[in-house]
Amino acid sequence: MTSQEIEYLPPTPGAMKSVFPHLDCLVDAIDALKQAGYTNMVVTAPLPRHEIEEQLYDGRPSPIRWFTLCGALFGGSMGFSVASLTHTNWPMIIPAGKPLVSIPAFIVITFESTILFGSLFTLAGLLLMCGLPSHGLQSEVRDPRFSDDVFGLVVNGLAQADAQRVRNILNDNGAAEVTGLESNNG
Amino acid sequence: MKGLTYGAVTRDILEPLFKPSAAYVGLLGFCVALLAWGGYCWFLQLTMGLGVGGYAPPVFWGVYITTFVFWVGIGHAGTLISAILFLFRSKWRTGVYRASEAMTIFAVMSAALFPAIHVGRAWNAYWLFPYPNQRQLWQNFKSPLMWDVFAVSTYFTVSTIFFYIGLIPDIAAVRDRTTGTIRKIYDALALGWRGTDRQWRHYMAAYGFFAAFATPLVLSVHSVVSWDFAMAQTAGWHSTLFPPYFVAGAIFSGCAMVITLLLPMSLIFKWEKYINVWHYESLAKMCLLTGTILTYAYGVEHYIAWYSDNPYEWGIFVYRAVGEEYGWVFYMMVFCNCLAPLIWWIPSMRRNLVVLFVVSIIINIGMWFERYNIIASSLAHQFDPASWTYYAPSWVELGIMVGSFGWFGMWFVMFIKIMPSVAVAEIKELIRPPLKSDQVAAK
Numbered sequence: 001m002t003s004q005e006i007e008y009l010p011p012t013p014g015a016m017k018s019v020f021p022h023l024d025c026l027v028d029a030i031d032a033l034k035q036a037g038y039t040n041m042v043v044t045a046p047l048p049r050h051e052i053e054e055q056l057y058d059g060r061p062s063p064i065r066w067f068t069l070c071g072a073l074f075g076g077s078m079g080f081s082v083a084s085l086t087h088t089n090w091p092m093i094i095p096a097g098k099p100l101v102s103i104p105a106f107i108v109i110t111f112e113s114t115i116l117f118g119s120l121f122t123l124a125g126l127l128l129m130c131g132l133p134s135h136g137l138q139s140e141v142r143d144p145r146f147s148d149d150v151f152g153l154v155v156n157g158l159a160q161a162d163a164q165r166v167r168n169i170l171n172d173n174g175a176a177e178v179t180g181l182e183s184n185n186g
Numbered sequence: 187m188k189g190l191t192y193g194a195v196t197r198d199i200l201e202p203l204f205k206p207s208a209a210y211v212g213l214l215g216f217c218v219a220l221l222a223w224g225g226y227c228w229f230l231q232l233t234m235g236l237g238v239g240g241y242a243p244p245v246f247w248g249v250y251i252t253t254f255v256f257w258v259g260i261g262h263a264g265t266l267i268s269a270i271l272f273l274f275r276s277k278w279r280t281g282v283y284r285a286s287e288a289m290t291i292f293a294v295m296s297a298a299l300f301p302a303i304h305v306g307r308a309w310n311a312y313w314l315f316p317y318p319n320q321r322q323l324w325q326n327f328k329s330p331l332m333w334d335v336f337a338v339s340t341y342f343t344v345s346t347i348f349f350y351i352g353l354i355p356d357i358a359a360v361r362d363r364t365t366g367t368i369r370k371i372y373d374a375l376a377l378g379w380r381g382t383d384r385q386w387r388h389y390m391a392a393y394g395f396f397a398a399f400a401t402p403l404v405l406s407v408h409s410v411v412s413w414d415f416a417m418a419q420t421a422g423w424h425s426t427l428f429p430p431y432f433v434a435g436a437i438f439s440g441c442a443m444v445i446t447l448l449l450p451m452s453l454i455f456k457w458e459k460y461i462n463v464w465h466y467e468s469l470a471k472m473c474l475l476t477g478t479i480l481t482y483a484y485g486v487e488h489y490i491a492w493y494s495d496n497p498y499e500w501g502i503f504v505y506r507a508v509g510e511e512y513g514w515v516f517y518m519m520v521f522c523n524c525l526a527p528l529i530w531w532i533p534s535m536r537r538n539l540v541v542l543f544v545v546s547i548i549i550n551i552g553m554w555f556e557r558y559n560i561i562a563s564s565l566a567h568q569f570d571p572a573s574w575t576y577y578a579p580s581w582v583e584l585g586i587m588v589g590s591f592g593w594f595g596m597w598f599v600m601f602i603k604i605m606p607s608v609a610v611a612e613i614k615e616l617i618r619p620p621l622k623s624d625q626v627a628a629k
Binding site: 021022023024025042043044045046047048049052053054057061062064065068070081083086087089090102105106108109111112113115116118119120122123125126127128129131132133134135136137141144146147148149174 | 191192193196203316318322323324325327328332333336337340343344347348349355357359361362363372373376377379380381382383384385386387388389390391392395396399402403406410413597610611612614619620621622623
């Protein structure tokens with residue numbers, strides 16, 4: 001951490017940040033917080049872990065798939081339409097009964113457009129759902145250690161009265177560091 | 187990967203960034219010099235016309251199209267490794283996929299130069315793209331050349347998106363370990379990525395979809411490229427065998443190029459923990475598989491030509507094999523693509539770094555000659571013997587081809603110093619996560 005520039009940003013009101021060096025502790029802490037009724041939390045990790053996703057989203061799939069489906073359908077129909085309509089718009093009548101709108105000949109354009117627009121819509125969906133590009137995330141998640149070797153758990157929307165209880169839950173479940181909501185704590 | 191920690195992975199992979207040694211600068215300078223030479227040759231062609239490119243009737247496809255197909259072929263391994271092997275959950279892909287993907291992008295960028303160079307009036311190359319002109323006349327969507335524009339541009343776009351999306355968490359890791367202006371640049375490139383649960387959730391879903399889209403693309407792109415030839419009524423080209431034959435060849439050359447590039451890189455950067463003989467052996471096995479398919483395809487196309495009893499078809503295959511002009515090209519191809527890789531059937535040979543490196547280069551030489559063999563010989567000996575000719579590349583063409591290697595090398599060499607060439611976040615996925623229960627058990 002010596003060469004890192006840690007930017008100073010004011011703490012978010014009502015947020016408590018904790019650092020977990022162990023994955024199982026983090027998962028236990030999320031579970032304990034949920035059971036205590038604290039569900040407004042953000043978890044940061046240097047890698048994707050299914051345990052975290054399971055705890056927070058209960059196996060609900062990401063809606064990204066709808067973007068993908070819409071993009072692929074749009075691309076495929078647009079590719080075929082462009083190829084067909086341009087051929088009918090300027091018809092070249094070729095002897096031997098060759099059709100103007102030829103399905104085999106337009107398959108490649110249709111296929112490529114399906115893939116292209118499916119991917120572009122998926123990209124748009126990803127950026128939209130993740131809120132990217134975003135440089136305004138709360139200061140608690142902007143810790144350089146979270147892209148390296150530890151996990152972060154930030155509980156948001158806490159009242160001062162809840163602070164000690166949440167802090168205890170985090171500490172009891174193996175948090176290496178808990179910060180936030182100290183100023184009015186006494 | 188035993189004994190590694192998340193922190194060690196981050197340190198090891200980000201360590202070689204931003205510290206160019208004299209040898210690195212020399213290598214980059216060499217690539218730029220090759221590119222400059224290629225640029226000079228292209229300038230000559232732009233000012234003097236395609237005649238300096240060695241084209242003469244009836245041969246109008248030569249080194250440029252050969253090199254175009256070569257680079258598109260090289261571009262296959264990266265997405266194969268990153269997408270198909272991702273869907274198969276192949277563990278060995280993790281160490282090598284980032285550099286392979288970079289290789290893919292730069293190879294397709296190299297390929298993309300050649301249609302513009304080949305058409306001569308490069309400033310009109312945008313006519314390839316579908317847009318209506320003043321007469322509302324569109325391109326012919328039934329033309330395989332039009333299919334090719336769609337296939338290669340889609341492949342480039344999707345591969346680039348896939349590559350960039352894969353890079354975002356690692357760019358964020360670089361950002362968190364830099365300061366000042368460099369940090370600001372990486373912060374912008376990381377799009378503000380912080381690895382939150384919401385980000386990872388959608389990211390992993392999208393990554394799977396990108397892989398699913400890229401997978402059929404890998405198989406389709408070179409199929410479409412092969413139709414540039416196979417849809418033409420030219421002896422030696424007009425064959426339904428071409429798509430699988432070209433796809434196998436592309437993966438063959440691409441995997442060989444991955445070995446050529448990654449072997450010295452991993453040794454120089456001391457990344458043996460992440461890219462080692464296990465990866466090279468897996469790549470060599472991929473080459474053995476695809477090389478065997480390729481050899482079979484060579485045999486089958488000769489058999490079909492003989493069995494078809496078509497004198498033009500059989501004639502071109504005889505001409506390729508025993509003709510005075512292109513016989514050496516044919517045997518070069520057979521030696522490099524069919525015989526040389528056989529040494530990898532011996533396990534110790536595909537674990538020997540020198541043998542791996544040398545054979546991978548031989549394969550790529552052979553794959554360039556394969557495309558040259560297909561293109562030049564068929565066009566030089568078409569149906570009318572009166573029009574038979576001999577096409578040999580001019581020094582301008584070869585200069586532009588060499589320049590494309592400089593262009594490719596320049597991008598790759600720059601990439602490995604400014605971006606993590608091994609996927610930091612994905613390598614961490616291979617390591618057992620830090621668990622309190624493990625610590626307790628150890629006590």
